[in-house]
Each structure stands twice: as structure tokens, then as C-alpha cells.
Amino acid sequence: MxxxxxxxxxxxxxxxxxxxxxxxxxxxxxxxxxxxxxxxxxxxxxxxxxxxxxxxxxxxxxxxxxxxxxxxxxxxxxxxxxxxxxxxxxxxxxxxxxxxxxxxxxxxxxxxxxxxxxxxxxxxxxxxxxxxxxxxxxxxxxxxxxxxxxxxxxxxxxxxxxxxxxxxxxxxxxxxxxxxxxxxxxxxxxxxxxxxxxxxxxxxxxxxxxxxxxxxxxxxxxxxxxxxxxxxxxxxFAVIELAIYKTLFTGHSPYAALTGEVKKACLDRGETNGTASPAGTKEKTTPVPPVKGGRGSLKAKEESEDADATNCKKIN
Amino acid sequence: MxxxxxxxxxxxxxxxxxxxxxxxxxxxxxxxxxxxxxxxxxxxxxxxxxxxxxxxxxxxxxxxxxxxxxxxxxxxxxxxxxxxxxxxxxxxxxxxxxxxxxxxxxxxxxxxxxxxxxxxxxxxxxxxxxxxxxxxxxxxxxxxxxxxxxxxxxxxxxxxxxxxxxxxxxxxxxxxxxxxxxxxxxxxxxxxxxxxxxxxxxxxxxxxxxxxxxxxxxxxxxxxxxxxxxxxxxxxFAVIELAIYKTLFTGHSPYAALTGEVKKACLDRGETNGTASPAGTKEKTTPVPPVKGGRGSLKAKEESEDADATNCKKIN
Amino acid sequence: MxxxxxxxxxxxxxxxxxxxxxxxxxxxxxxxxxxxxxxxxxxxxxxxxxxxxxxxxxxxxxxxxxxxxxxxxxxxxxxxxxxxxxxxxxxxxxxxxxxxxxxxxxxxxxxxxxxxxxxxxxxxxxxxxxxxxxxxxxxxxxxxxxxxxxxxxxxxxxxxxxxxxxxxxxxxxxxxxxxxxxxxxxxxxxxxxxxxxxxxxxxxxxxxxxxxxxxxxxxxxxxxxxxxxxxxxxxxFAVIELAIYKTLFTGHSPYAALTGEVKKACLDRGETNGTASPAGTKEKTTPVPPVKGGRGSLKAKEESEDADATNCKKIN
Incomplete structure (x- = not known):
């Protein structure tokens, strides 16, 4: 160089x-x-x-x-x-x-x-x-x-x-x-x-x-x-990351609306429940955000539920 | 061949x-x-x-x-x-x-x-x-x-x-x-x-x-x-499996009655509680079905409890 | 020999x-x-x-x-x-x-x-x-x-x-x-x-x-x-263990008082809450005893909470 x-x-x-x-x-x-x-x-x-x-x-x-x-x-x-x-x-x-x-x-x-x-x-x-x-x-x-x-x-x-x-x-x-x-x-x-x-x-x-x-x-x-x-x-790298993410990983799927709002579980829920599931997803989809899907600890669960509840109130 | x-x-x-x-x-x-x-x-x-x-x-x-x-x-x-x-x-x-x-x-x-x-x-x-x-x-x-x-x-x-x-x-x-x-x-x-x-x-x-x-x-x-x-x-293979299971894995233990009913937690509970524990099992045995023993997720637990409750009502 | x-x-x-x-x-x-x-x-x-x-x-x-x-x-x-x-x-x-x-x-x-x-x-x-x-x-x-x-x-x-x-x-x-x-x-x-x-x-x-x-x-x-x-x-080896533990692992930290009482969660809580956290521990410390921090099983949790409650009553 x-x-x-x-x-x-x-x-x-x-x-x-x-x-x-x-x-x-x-x-x-x-x-x-x-x-x-x-x-x-x-x-x-x-x-x-x-x-x-x-x-x-x-x-x-x-x-x-x-x-x-x-x-x-x-x-x-x-x-x-x-x-x-x-x-x-x-x-x-x-x-x-x-x-x-x-x-x-x-x-x-x-x-x-x-x-x-x-x-x-x-x-x-x-x-x-x-x-x-x-x-x-x-x-x-x-x-x-x-x-x-x-x-x-x-x-x-x-x-x-x-x-x-x-x-x-x-x-x-x-x-x-x-x-x-x-x-x-x-x-x-x-x-x-x-x-x-x-x-x-x-x-x-x-x-x-x-x-x-x-x-x-x-x-x-x-x-x-x-x-x-x-x-x-x-x-x-936040700006670059967001640009890459928006270009490559949003697509035009029924879930595209999720993109900007991955953290707002309430909105996710509403949309997920309201949208017709794509063919093939026969299992009941858990409407909670995936990062909390595991629920290993009760404490984490309670905290996340509290947070969800607060968000919901703000939005509705 | x-x-x-x-x-x-x-x-x-x-x-x-x-x-x-x-x-x-x-x-x-x-x-x-x-x-x-x-x-x-x-x-x-x-x-x-x-x-x-x-x-x-x-x-x-x-x-x-x-x-x-x-x-x-x-x-x-x-x-x-x-x-x-x-x-x-x-x-x-x-x-x-x-x-x-x-x-x-x-x-x-x-x-x-x-x-x-x-x-x-x-x-x-x-x-x-x-x-x-x-x-x-x-x-x-x-x-x-x-x-x-x-x-x-x-x-x-x-x-x-x-x-x-x-x-x-x-x-x-x-x-x-x-x-x-x-x-x-x-x-x-x-x-x-x-x-x-x-x-x-x-x-x-x-x-x-x-x-x-x-x-x-x-x-x-x-x-x-x-x-x-x-x-x-x-x-x-369900028929063959059941035949093998019944022949080999039922035995005549105090728990033999469980065999045909492994999925009915209610009955299991009743029997387990009613039967004298075999010598040596000093620990409190959990009367819930073992496949739910872990309870990693509260959700799973709730679902299982709902299911149990429903079964119980049907039976009793 | x-x-x-x-x-x-x-x-x-x-x-x-x-x-x-x-x-x-x-x-x-x-x-x-x-x-x-x-x-x-x-x-x-x-x-x-x-x-x-x-x-x-x-x-x-x-x-x-x-x-x-x-x-x-x-x-x-x-x-x-x-x-x-x-x-x-x-x-x-x-x-x-x-x-x-x-x-x-x-x-x-x-x-x-x-x-x-x-x-x-x-x-x-x-x-x-x-x-x-x-x-x-x-x-x-x-x-x-x-x-x-x-x-x-x-x-x-x-x-x-x-x-x-x-x-x-x-x-x-x-x-x-x-x-x-x-x-x-x-x-x-x-x-x-x-x-x-x-x-x-x-x-x-x-x-x-x-x-x-x-x-x-x-x-x-x-x-x-x-x-x-x-x-x-x-x-x-309980005596030797305790001697080694007391000599090596108690120190004079703000948490030293915990030493003899690691099992009494209630006391721990009171002290932990009452003591100023050492510099750097910005995260909210969980006041429950660490051995129960995970809470993988609800049953374990309930048992531990019962135990805690009993201890608390005895002490207070």
C-alpha cells in the first residue's frame, strides 16, 4: 500500500x-x-x-x-x-x-x-x-x-x-x-x-x-x-448496515411491513394476526417477538411482558 | 436378491x-x-x-x-x-x-x-x-x-x-x-x-x-x-411398534398400568399418587408427564396445564 | 511409602x-x-x-x-x-x-x-x-x-x-x-x-x-x-473447605458480609439493596441468589420462592 x-x-x-x-x-x-x-x-x-x-x-x-x-x-x-x-x-x-x-x-x-x-x-x-x-x-x-x-x-x-x-x-x-x-x-x-x-x-x-x-x-x-x-x-457502521439491510433483506413479502418496526411487538402482533398467513404456515405462529421466543427465565418473561404491555398502551 | x-x-x-x-x-x-x-x-x-x-x-x-x-x-x-x-x-x-x-x-x-x-x-x-x-x-x-x-x-x-x-x-x-x-x-x-x-x-x-x-x-x-x-x-410401523412396546417395555412394575395411557396425565397422576412408591425412590416424584418435565417455557407450561385440566374434566 | x-x-x-x-x-x-x-x-x-x-x-x-x-x-x-x-x-x-x-x-x-x-x-x-x-x-x-x-x-x-x-x-x-x-x-x-x-x-x-x-x-x-x-x-472435608473458603475467598469487599450467609437469600437481598454498588456495576443486579438465577423450571422457581418466603418470615 x-x-x-x-x-x-x-x-x-x-x-x-x-x-x-x-x-x-x-x-x-x-x-x-x-x-x-x-x-x-x-x-x-x-x-x-x-x-x-x-x-x-x-x-x-x-x-x-x-x-x-x-x-x-x-x-x-x-x-x-x-x-x-x-x-x-x-x-x-x-x-x-x-x-x-x-x-x-x-x-x-x-x-x-x-x-x-x-x-x-x-x-x-x-x-x-x-x-x-x-x-x-x-x-x-x-x-x-x-x-x-x-x-x-x-x-x-x-x-x-x-x-x-x-x-x-x-x-x-x-x-x-x-x-x-x-x-x-x-x-x-x-x-x-x-x-x-x-x-x-x-x-x-x-x-x-x-x-x-x-x-x-x-x-x-x-x-x-x-x-x-x-x-x-x-x-x-449503522448507516451501512441499514442500507444493506434495506436493499437485501426486506423483499416484498407479506411481512415486509415488519421491517422498520421489528422492535414494536404490539404492531407486529396486530399485523400478524390480521394478515392471512402464507400458504404452508399451518402451525400457529407465536405472535411474540422471536428474540423472546425461548422464555428460559421467568424473570425475562415478566420483564418482556411488562415492556410489551407498556408499548401496547402507548400505541392503542 | x-x-x-x-x-x-x-x-x-x-x-x-x-x-x-x-x-x-x-x-x-x-x-x-x-x-x-x-x-x-x-x-x-x-x-x-x-x-x-x-x-x-x-x-x-x-x-x-x-x-x-x-x-x-x-x-x-x-x-x-x-x-x-x-x-x-x-x-x-x-x-x-x-x-x-x-x-x-x-x-x-x-x-x-x-x-x-x-x-x-x-x-x-x-x-x-x-x-x-x-x-x-x-x-x-x-x-x-x-x-x-x-x-x-x-x-x-x-x-x-x-x-x-x-x-x-x-x-x-x-x-x-x-x-x-x-x-x-x-x-x-x-x-x-x-x-x-x-x-x-x-x-x-x-x-x-x-x-x-x-x-x-x-x-x-x-x-x-x-x-x-x-x-x-x-x-x-405403528402396529409393529406397539407390539414391540407391549412385549418388551411394559413389565409388571407398579407403573405397568401407565402403559396404555401415557398421554393421559390425569390418570397417571391419580395412580402415581395412590400407589406406594417402590423402595428407594425417596425423592418426590413429579407427577406430571415427563415430556413436560423441563418447563423451559412458561407458554408451553400453560398450554400443557390447560390440556391437563381439560382431560381431567373429561375423565372425572 | x-x-x-x-x-x-x-x-x-x-x-x-x-x-x-x-x-x-x-x-x-x-x-x-x-x-x-x-x-x-x-x-x-x-x-x-x-x-x-x-x-x-x-x-x-x-x-x-x-x-x-x-x-x-x-x-x-x-x-x-x-x-x-x-x-x-x-x-x-x-x-x-x-x-x-x-x-x-x-x-x-x-x-x-x-x-x-x-x-x-x-x-x-x-x-x-x-x-x-x-x-x-x-x-x-x-x-x-x-x-x-x-x-x-x-x-x-x-x-x-x-x-x-x-x-x-x-x-x-x-x-x-x-x-x-x-x-x-x-x-x-x-x-x-x-x-x-x-x-x-x-x-x-x-x-x-x-x-x-x-x-x-x-x-x-x-x-x-x-x-x-x-x-x-x-x-x-467440610471443615477444611470452610477454612480454605474463609481464608481465600471472602476478601474485604462490600460483599464480604455475604460470606456466612450465602443461603439466606432474604438477608442477601436486604444487604445488597442497602449497600452502595461498587463503581462499574451499572446493570441492575438480580437480588435473587445466583444459583437460582436461571429459572429454567417453573417448579424449581416455585419451590425456591416458597423457601425464600419461609426464610423471610423467620428472619423478619
Whole structure:
């Protein structure tokens, strides 16, 4: 990429590409991941009731990507445990975040300036993980772009993708939502990264590896910092996403009217009930929004029903 | 099998055995599978809320057998994704069925005559899948009939067997039912096919492979067509099943009276409560029918309770 | 270990180490496991509704350890099925326990003296399984103590660790509890065994293998018998556990007061609501005890709420 060469960024990108993630960046990843676990509802109680379940959950937060990609490639899922140094570092972090006297470690790490730095460093590790996953899949399945994207995505965003099962370890079960139904920002940015690196590795994207690493890393770090500072959780791709969605996925089916209103369950219900079902859908369609179809937890159900009721009142 | 030879069916069976599933039969399998997904309650809403979850669900419907058998044999579960042509065909089908302008593709494919042909072709692919699974297991575990049956069954009926987890992708969780607790017709016919092919491969069944393929294929296609035309969902083996069940699985236990009445929860309750528990069952036994034991969804619960109440009134 | 040598126990330990588990000890393991399944709430009803689901559940009770360790090491999960003799023995046991005329087999096996002997023999198989798992992991991951412990634990207590998924086969789903959140006695003793054997195999524990086998086997058998005879389910390590817990996992966090009272949800609630949340926990924390967070089953919920209500009345 000549532009980068002109800007004298070539050395910078080489330097970045040769940087070792161990120990500082890995450590930042462990800290930020375990802070995120601690801030899950109910996680602190679990840490008192069963330190072992809490530890196992922490390891899934830290090594979820390695575990998921191992499952997908039929490699031993215990392999991450054989990385003794990593597990030791993550375990010490887990202990200090949850059980440190006076809660010192958590209080410090949760301070915005420190957390900003740690989160930025964690974003850097994402680049390495995605690239590692894509390269590993490239070695096994030469010509399959889809496998490369899948493994790169799994390595980089594994913790999120397996969150249903991670929650199960803590006794929480929320079938009505998952990262495929409603993607969070980290999962989305990792998917984009996996696509880019897969295209780059198969030479569809005319970029050198270390240049793409620099661009992607800078983008993720800057964007993460911006989101933390402004407190916004909006995706920077919202406009593009909406355009793609409107172009490709609305069609002219009897359900097209749903498009702009997927969140208004009441309206959905009215329309669904009022419209003749298309031929073949003989089963009674559940008129509730699909993301709440599972109803694993009564609490979630109650909340969703409350929300529905409120919406209905506003509309009718 | 001399009978087939006499009937000049030998060439026909050879012709069938040498027929390629790609592309027409595979295509029919994808279309029928994705139609089935679209007709699941809530699937259309998911297709609007999250095209990615819908696509992933479709791939599980189309390649569920390959995924499940890969898990069972510790082979990479991403392998089906590396079959680029298959995934591409299935993805195009998915897109057209869910998002085609004017809903043209779904409306056409759901017409009875076309659907009858497509379903027949899909049944043909079942023979190939079951045989493929049995042969693959035969190569790895020479003398294990059970492994051969298990892999053949998984390959042929994988989509159904993993339905709990496929539903989870769409945010639906129904723990109270699965294909082992209440087998559907396709799962049953695939199990029978897997047993037959396993017996044939180990020479317990004195038949040539292509003859068995012909017989099994004709049986499944004819039976499927009959079921679609008459709208019956009754298994053609109901009589045999009941005879086997009554002979083997009723015993003379205190619960024997349950046998003929497994569906009448009221009666079950009365008897269970009235009978002394056998020694050892100290836990409070739940007097509700086990297929509803899980109670994952409140809705399912309510429905089941309504049904119970109705039954009770009828009986008492 | 000179002490054992002095006591002339060397020959005994050699004899034990060379003893074959097949067929008598394996048989005892199958019988005790399937008795335990039959005594699960709802299992008898499942055995009438779907013998296949019941058989599959029984196999998971009998071979759960082999299945779980196969998953963890990326070996075929169908491998246990290829052990034809074992599966045949377990299947015969399953049939006799659930469907024997007059319920003779269950009535006999459930008699205390016979059950005591069978349970003792089952405990002996635990030693072999744990050692087998540790040795297998030692062969693959030379220097990783954690992997050795994990595989030994999985082999020895697999049935318990995968109980969530075993229950799912029977249509039961209890996400609010699992063996990591609330360890049962067999899971705990197996974990201790796995730790001891892993330390022994890596020479951190200066003991000969057959000596450790003798000591561990005697301890588990004696302890199991004691528990069955006294009807106590208390762990013999309760004091040590409490000491470790108090030392390591209480900290001085705002939640420290929870420590001694993790079971009294009412008090927890009051304190949690009354205490300022630590910085960062912006999500609404669920004030219910985490082990019940999932609420997969309405029944469980009702029971837990009853219990809560009772506690509240006692306290307030």
C-alpha cells in the first residue's frame, strides 16, 4: 500500500506486526475480560457461592476464542489449559479482581483512565487473534474463504459467541438472546476483521499483512476509545448496515411491513394476526417477538411482558 | 436378491446407485429443508430481525447431518462449510425462500405438485446420506454395529436430532421435547434405514448394496408421497411398534398400568399418587408427564396445564 | 511409602493394582448408575414414554466420563459405543432395572446390604477411571498438571459434570444448578483424586502408583459405606473447605458480609439493596441468589420462592 509507504508508516506497521502480545497485552486482555464478567448481573454472588464456577467462567471469558475454535477444528478443547503461564496469569487476575482485600484491584482497574488504556490494549490483541485464526484455517482449508472467516471470527470473539454456555456455568440461562440474533459491537468488529484478513490472505485484498494489521488495529483502538469516552454504544457502521439491510433483506413479502418496526411487538402482533398467513404456515405462529421466543427465565418473561404491555398502551 | 433379478430390476438398481446427488437432488434437499425452516413458528420474524441467525439456522437444517456426524467422529465441524458449492447453493436457496421479491419462490415451491416432487427427491438423498454415514463408520470401527447405526442415523437425520440447538440459534428453547423423547417420522425411517444398511454392510443381511438402496429409496419416496397426499402423519410401523412396546417395555412394575395411557396425565397422576412408591425412590416424584418435565417455557407450561385440566374434566 | 511396606500392605496394593475391573466391578458400576437414574424424578415415566431416551440417558450415566473426556481431548465421542461388551452389559442392566417383570431386579438391588456392596465396588472403579484419565492426559500433555487434573476429573465424574445435558435427553432442563455451582460428594472426591494422581504422576507426590491406589480406594469405599449407613450426605472435608473458603475467598469487599450467609437469600437481598454498588456495576443486579438465577423450571422457581418466603418470615 503505497499510501502507507509515503506516510513513512511502513516501519511502524512492521514494528507493530513484530510486537509480542505476551505478557502486557495478554494481561490487559485478562483484566478487561474479567472486569466484564464481574459486572455481569449475579456474577459477584456466584463468586461467593462457588469460586470454582466463577473461575471456570473467567477462563471462558479469557480463552473462549481458543476453546470455540478448538471445537470447530476438532482440536482438544483442553489445549488452552496446557498454556500454563497464560492460565496462571488469568487465574491471578481472576483472584485479585474478585477477592482482593478492600476490593483494591477492581476499584483501581475500573477507573476510567486506566480502563481506557487496558481496553485499548485488549483491542490490540483482537488483531492478533483474528489473524491467528484466519492463518490457522488457511493452513488447513486452502481455498475456503468461509472456513477462514468462521475460525477468525471464533478466535477473536469466542467469549461472546459462546456466552449462552458460559452463562450456564453460572446458573444463568437466557435462550431468548445470543450474539447471532443481536450482535454486540465487539462481535461485529471481529467479524469485519475476519472478513478483511481472510480476503487479504487469499489475495483478494491487495494489501500486505502488516499494513492491514496496522489499519485494523488503529481503527479498533480509536473506535473503542471513542465509544468509552462518549459512552455511546452505537455502531460506526449503522448507516451501512441499514442500507444493506434495506436493499437485501426486506423483499416484498407479506411481512415486509415488519421491517422498520421489528422492535414494536404490539404492531407486529396486530399485523400478524390480521394478515392471512402464507400458504404452508399451518402451525400457529407465536405472535411474540422471536428474540423472546425461548422464555428460559421467568424473570425475562415478566420483564418482556411488562415492556410489551407498556408499548401496547402507548400505541392503542 | 434373485427376486429383483427376476423382475429385471437389477439394471434399475445399478442405475440408481450410480446416480449423482449433485446438483438436482442436493438442490431439492436444500429447498425442502429451508421451506421446513420457514414454516417453523417465529422463523419469519427471525429472518427480519437477524438475517445472519436465519442463515445459520438454514445451514443447520441443510447440513445438520454432516455437522452432527463430524462432532461424533471428532472431525472438524467446519468441514461442511469448506464445501463451497454446496454452501453457495444452500445460501442462494435460503435467500430466495426468505427474501425473494413478491415472495415468488416460496409461493411456487409451496404448491403441492412441486413440493411433492421436491420432497420425493429429498427422500432419495436420505438413502445416500445414511449409506455414506454407515460406510464411513464401517471404515473406522470395523466390527461395531452400534457405531455404524449411530453415524448413519446422525448423517441422515442430523437436522432433527440437533433441533434443540438449532432452535437455540433462533432464540427458541424447548427442553421439554426432543427427537429421542418423541421421534418424528423422518427420524424413525432414518433409524430403520441405518439399521438395515449397517446389517447389510456387516453381511448379516444377505443383500447387495444397490438392491437395498433401491428397496429403501422406493419405500421412503412412496411413503412420503402417500403421507403428503393423504395428509396423514401416522407412521406405517405403528402396529409393529406397539407390539414391540407391549412385549418388551411394559413389565409388571407398579407403573405397568401407565402403559396404555401415557398421554393421559390425569390418570397417571391419580395412580402415581395412590400407589406406594417402590423402595428407594425417596425423592418426590413429579407427577406430571415427563415430556413436560423441563418447563423451559412458561407458554408451553400453560398450554400443557390447560390440556391437563381439560382431560381431567373429561375423565372425572 | 515405607509405612505401607512395614504394614505388609505392599502385596495387597500390588494385588489391587493388578485387579481387572471387568466384568464384576464394571457391572456394579452399571447397576448403581442405572439405579441412580431410575431414582431421578420423572425417570420412570420417561422409561414408559420413550425407552430409547431412557436407554440413551442410561448410557450417559454409565459412560458419561468416557464421553466427556473424549470431547475434551477431541477423540470420537462414539468410541464408548464401540466397546460392544460394555454397552451390551449396560443395556441388559438398563433393561432389567426398568422393565423386569415384577420389578424383581430393582427391588433386590435396592436392598441396603446388596446396594452397599455394589456401591463399594463402584467406588473401586472410580480409582481406575481417574488414574486412566490422568495417565492418558500425561501421555499427551507431559507437563500440564491442569490438563491431567481436568481429564482425570472428567473420566471419574463425567456423569455428574454433564448432568445438565443428560437431563435434557429426558426433557428436563435445570440451568439454575450444575456440578460446578454446587458440587456433590462424588464430584468432590473425584476432583481430590484427580489432583492426587496428577501430583503423583508428575512426581510431586512421593508415592508409588499402587500405594496411592490402595489408599484412595480404601478411603472412598469406607467413606461411601459410612455415608450410606448413617444416611449423612455431609462431606468429610467440610471443615477444611470452610477454612480454605474463609481464608481465600471472602476478601474485604462490600460483599464480604455475604460470606456466612450465602443461603439466606432474604438477608442477601436486604444487604445488597442497602449497600452502595461498587463503581462499574451499572446493570441492575438480580437480588435473587445466583444459583437460582436461571429459572429454567417453573417448579424449581416455585419451590425456591416458597423457601425464600419461609426464610423471610423467620428472619423478619
Amino acid at each position: 503505497d499510501l502507507l509507504g509515503l506516510l513513512h508508516l511502513d516501519e511502524l506497521s512492521h514494528g507493530l506486526a513484530n510486537m509480542s502480545m505476551f505478557p502486557f497485552f495478554d494481561m490487559a486482555h485478562y483484566i478487561v475480560s474479567i472486569l466484564a464478567l464481574r459486572e455481569q448481573p449475579g456474577a459477584l454472588e456466584v463468586s461467593r457461592v462457588s469460586p470454582l464456577a466463577c473461575w471456570f467462567s473467567s477462563m471462558l471469558f479469557c480463552f473462549g476464542g481458543a476453546v470455540l475454535s478448538a471445537v470447530m477444528l476438532a482440536e482438544p478443547v483442553v489445549a488452552p489449559l496446557s498454556n500454563s503461564t497464560g492460565v496462571l496469569l488469568a487465574s491471578i487476575t481472576w483472584y485479585l479482581v474478585f477477592y482482593c482485600p478492600m476490593d483494591l484491584v477492581y476499584s483501581c482497574a475500573a477507573l476510567l483512565p486506566l480502563r481506557l488504556v487496558l481496553s485499548g490494549m485488549k483491542e490490540v490483541t483482537r488483531t492478533w487473534k483474528v489473524l491467528g485464526g484466519v492463518a490457522q484455517a488457511h493452513g488447513k482449508y486452502k481455498d475456503s474463504l468461509l472456513v477462514m472467516i468462521a475460525i477468525g471470527w471464533a478466535k477473536g470473539a469466542g467469549g461472546g459467541l459462546i456466552s449462552n454456555f458460559e452463562q450456564l456455568v453460572r446458573g444463568v440461562w437466557k435462550p431468548e438472546t445470543n450474539e447471532l440474533l443481536k450482535m454486540s459491537y465487539p462481535t461485529k468488529i471481529t467479524l469485519i476483521g475476519a472478513v478483511l484478513f481472510a480476503l487479504q490472505q487469499t489475495h483478494y485484498l491487495p494489501l500486505r499483512t502488516h499494513h492491514l494489521m496496522l489499519v485494523y488495529t488503529v481503527f479498533t483502538v480509536v473506535n473503542k476509545s471513542r465509544m468509552m469516552l462518549t459512552g455511546s454504544s452505537g455502531s460506526p | 434373485d427376486l429383483l433379478g427376476l423382475l429385471h430390476l437389477d439394471e434399475l438398481s445399478h442405475g440408481l446407485a450410480n446416480m449423482s446427488m449433485f446438483p438436482f437432488f442436493d438442490m431439492a434437499h436444500y429447498i425442502v429443508s429451508i421451506l421446513a425452516l420457514r414454516e417453523q413458528p417465529g422463523a419469519l420474524e427471525v429472518s427480519r430481525v437477524s438475517p445472519l441467525a436465519c442463515w445459520f439456522s438454514s445451514m443447520l437444517f441443510c447440513f445438520g447431518g454432516a455437522v452432527l456426524s463430524a462432532v461424533m467422529l471428532a472431525e472438524p465441524v467446519v468441514a461442511p462449510l469448506s464445501n463451497s458449492t454446496g454452501v453457495l447453493l444452500a445460501s442462494i436457496t435460503w435467500y430466495l425462500v426468505f427474501y425473494c421479491p413478491m415472495d415468488l419462490v416460496y409461493s411456487c415451491a409451496a404448491l403441492l405438485p412441486l413440493r411433492l416432487v421436491l420432497s420425493g427427491m429429498k427422500e432419495v438423498t436420505r438413502t445416500w446420506k445414511v449409506l455414506g454415514g454407515v460406510a464411513q463408520a464401517h471404515g473406522k470401527y470395523k466390527d461395531s454395529l452400534l457405531v455404524m447405526i449411530a453415524i448413519g442415523w446422525a448423517k441422515g437425520a442430523g437436522g432433527g436430532l440437533i433441533s434443540n440447538f438449532e432452535q437455540l440459534v433462533r432464540g427458541v428453547w424447548k427442553p421439554e421435547t426432543n427427537e429421542l423423547l418423541k421421534m418424528s417420522y423422518p427420524t424413525k425411517i432414518t433409524l430403520i434405514g441405518a439399521v438395515l444398511f449397517a446389517l447389510q454392510q456387516t453381511h448379516y443381511l444377505p443383500l447387495r448394496t444397490h438392491h437395498l438402496m433401491l428397496v429403501y429409496t422406493v419405500f421412503t419416496v412412496v411413503n412420503k408421497s402417500r403421507m403428503m397426499l393423504t395428509g396423514s402423519s401416522g407412521s406405517p | 515405607d509405612l505401607l511396606g512395614l504394614l505388609h500392605l505392599d502385596e495387597l496394593s500390588h494385588g489391587l493394582a493388578n485387579m481387572s475391573m471387568f466384568p464384576f466391578f464394571d457391572m456394579a458400576h452399571y447397576i448403581v448408575s442405572i439405579l441412580a437414574l431410575r431414582e431421578q424424578p420423572g425417570a420412570l415415566e420417561v422409561s414408559r414414554v420413550s425407552p430409547l431416551a431412557c436407554w440413551f440417558s442410561s448410557m450417559l450415566f454409565c459412560f458419561g466420563g468416557a464421553v466427556l473426556s473424549a470431547v475434551m481431548l477431541a477423540e470420537p465421542v462414539v468410541a464408548p459405543l464401540s466397546n460392544s461388551t460394555g454397552v451390551l452389559l449396560a443395556s441388559i442392566t438398563w433393561y432389567l432395572v426398568f422393565y423386569c417383570p415384577m420389578d424383581l431386579v430393582y427391588s433386590c438391588a435396592a436392598l441396603l446390604p446388596l446396594r452397599l456392596v455394589l456401591s463399594g465396588m463402584k467406588e473401586v472403579t472410580r480409582t481406575w477411571k481417574v488414574l486412566g484419565g490422568v495417565a492418558q492426559a500425561h501421555g499427551k500433555y507431559k507437563d500440564s498438571l491442569l490438563v491431567m487434573i481436568a481429564i482425570g476429573w472428567a473420566k471419574g465424574a463425567g456423569g455428574g459434570l454433564i448432568s445438565n445435558f443428560e437431563q435434557l435427553v429426558r426433557g428436563v432442563w435445570k440451568p439454575e444448578t450444575n456440578e460446578l455451582l454446587k458440587m456433590s460428594y462424588p464430584t468432590k472426591i473425584t476432583l481430590i483424586g484427580a489432583v492426587l494422581f496428577a501430583l503423583q504422576q508428575t512426581h510431586y507426590l512421593p508415592l508409588r502408583t499402587h500405594h496411592l491406589m490402595l489408599v484412595y480406594t480404601v478411603f472412598t469405599v469406607v467413606n461411601k459405606s459410612r455415608m450410606m449407613l448413617t444416611g449423612s450426605s455431609g462431606s468429610p
